[in-house]
Amino acid sequence: MDDDRVWAFEESLWTGDAEHYRELIDEACTMVLLVPPFVFSGQHAVEAVAATPRWTKASFSDQRIARPEEGLIVVAYHIAVERDEEKFAAYCTSTYRRRAHDDWQVVQHQQTVPLTET
Template sequence: MDDDRLWGFEQSLWIEGPENYREKVDPEVVMVLPRPPFVLAGDAAVGAVADTPTWDRAELTDRTVSRPQEGLIVVGYRVRAEKDGHAGYEAWCTSTIRRIEHEVWRVVQHQQLPALDQEG
């Protein structure tokens, strides 16, 4: 997956809603989210993100990409998400995405650390 497609894939998880999560998040995913129970896996993780807001806009900055082996991509970034024209959420995030088959990728790990201030 090239970088443009990769960042479009990641951004879609912020702005496209629950059906998109179910399509792009692996059933064996592990997530760390900023609310109890904090560490979630599998269906519980997918359900937790499916219950979060679908943002109108999500800006992904401070991007970094690692490809430690064929079919495995790790990203880190800062997200600034908005809804109805108002800043709603800022966090530092990581995701690990693996290739399932040709052109089919799934998130197998995701973590969010809320940004503590507006400057980073």
């Protein structure tokens, strides 16, 4: 997956509907989110995010991509998202695993809000 597709994939996780989200998250995914219980895995990780309203605008900065081995992509970035008057910003990481040709799923996602941004 080239860099432009990586960022389009990641953006779709923030803005796509719940069904789209469920399709892209591996059933063995582990996440650290900013809501209790903070550490989620498996179906609980999928449902924790799929059940939330989707963002309508996403802006990335400080973007990094690593490809430590064939079929594995790790991204890190700062995200600023909006919906109506609500805004959210965080530093994030995601890890994708290729299951088949052009079939990627998220196996890890983590969000951090630095104390200076709260």
